[in-house]
Amino acid sequence: RDTILAQLRSKIKQGKRLTVHVFVPLCDNEHQGIVPVNKQLGDGLNLRTNLYWGAGYGVKSFFKADKSWKLLHAQSDPTTDILERVVFEKKYPNGARVMLVADAYRGDRMKVCIRDFLNTLSGHILDTIRLKDTTLLAGTPDFSIMNGHNGLMDMEFTPIAPAINNLKDAAVIACASHNYFKEFLQCAAAFPVLTTVHLLAPEAYVMGAAIDSWANLETEKQIRVSAAQAYAKYQKCGYKGASRIFHAGW
Numbered sequence: 001r002d003t004i005l006a007q008l009r010s011k012i013k014q015g016k017r018l019t020v021h022v023f024v025p026l027c028d029n030e031h032q033g034i035v036p037v038n039k040q041l042g043d044g045l046n047l048r049t050n051l052y053w054g055a056g057y058g059v060k061s062f063f064k065a066d067k068s069w070k071l072l073h074a075q076s077d078p079t080t081d082i083l084e085r086v087v088f089e090k091k092y093p094n095g096a097r098v099m100l101v102a103d104a105y106r107g108d109r110m111k112v113c114i115r116d117f118l119n120t121l122s123g124h125i126l127d128t129i130r131l132k133d134t135t136l137l138a139g140t141p142d143f144s145i146m147n148g149h150n151g152l153m154d155m156e157f158t159p160i161a162p163a164i165n166n167l168k169d170a171a172v173i174a175c176a177s178h179n180y181f182k183e184f185l186q187c188a189a190a191f192p193v194l195t196t197v198h199l200l201a202p203e204a205y206v207m208g209a210a211i212d213s214w215a216n217l218e219t220e221k222q223i224r225v226s227a228a229q230a231y232a233k234y235q236k237c238g239y240k241g242a243s244r245i246f247h248a249g250w
Contacts, residue, residue: 001191001249004169005217008142012095012217020100020211021127021141023117024059025148026083027051028107033154044107047084052148052202053104057234059147062204063088063100073131081109081116087131096215101129101141110151115160117146122188123165143169143214144190147207150174152181163189169214173206173227175199178247191249193220194227198245205230224248 011018028044029036036042040049048054054061063069063086073087088100105113119125121144153175170190172181178195185192194210209230213223224246232242 001167001169001193001220004167004191007166008096008217011142015095015097017097017099018143018215019141020098020143020145020214021120022059022100022102022207023105023113023120023144023146024052024102025105025110025113025146025151026053026107027149028110031108032110032149032151034149042107045083047104050104050107052204053084057203057205059102059204059207060084060086060104062208063102066208069100078103081105081112085129087129090215092212092215094216096217098211098215100211110149111155111157113148114146114151114157117144118160118184118188118190120144121168121170121185121190122160122163124161140165140168143171143193143211145171145173145207145210146177147173147202147204149202150177150180157184160184160187162187165189167191169193171195171207171210173200173202173210175202182250191220193223193248195247196245197247200231200245201235203234205234220248 026044027042027050029042041051052058069088069090075085078085082103084104086102090098123140167189170192171194178197206227209226210223213226227246228243232239
C-alpha cells in the first residue's frame with residue numbers, strides 16, 4: 001500500500017481533491033437475506049426511513065448531521081438503479097480535501113450494486129460526476145466503499161474482468177465481508193484497508209471514522225483501530241470486542 005499512500009500525498013501536495021465513492025444497497029427485508037428489521041427501516045425503496053440511508057445512522061443522515069462535512073449536492077434517480085446520489089466535502093488539517101459521493105441503490109438491486117462497486121475499482125466503470133461547471137469525480141475514485149448487507153451471502157456471483165488500472169483503496173463494511181470479497185478485490189486490483197470477519201451493524205459511523213483516518217494518510221492498521229473505536233462508542237460495547245470484528249489488509 002506504500003504506492004497508494006505516495007499517490008495520496010502527491011495529490012494533497014498539489015491541492016487536488018481526494019475522492020471517495022460509497023455504494024449503499026438500501027436495507028431490504030424482502031429482497032435481502034437479512035434478519036428482518038421493522039417495515040420502514042427495511043423498505044428498500046424508502047430513502048427517508050431506510051436503515052442504511054435516512055435513519056439516524058444511515059449514510060445520508062449521519063454525514064448531513066456532522067457539521068465538519070458540507071452537503072454540496074443531492075440528486076434523485078441519477079440512474080434506474082440508484083434512488084439518490086449525495087455529494088459531501090470535508091477539509092482536513094493536513095491539507096486534504098475529500099469529496100464524498102454516496103449512491104443509494106434500490107434494495108432489490110444488490111447484484112448491480114456489487115458489480116458497480118467492483119467494476120469501479122477495476123477501472124471498467126469510469127464515472128464522471130459534475131456539479132454545475134465543476135467536475136467532482138472523474139475516473140476511478142481514490143477510495144471506494146461498499147456499506148450495507150453482504151449480498152454475496154445470498155447469491156452466486158460471477159467473476160469480474162481483471163483490473164485495467166492502478167491499485168486503489170477499498171473497504172467493505174458488511175457482515176463477514178473479508179472472506180466473501182477477498183478474491184473479487186484481488187481481481188479488481190483493490191487494497192482492502194477495512195473489511196470484517198464477523199457480523200456487525202453496518203452503520204455510517206464506522207465509515208466516517210475510516211474515511212477520517214484514511215484522509216489523514218494513516219495505515220490500514222490505524223484505519224482498523226479507528227473503525228473499531230467508533231463501533232465501540234456507538235454500540236456501547238468494549239473496544240476489545242469491537243476490534244475483533246474488523247480486518248485490515250489481506
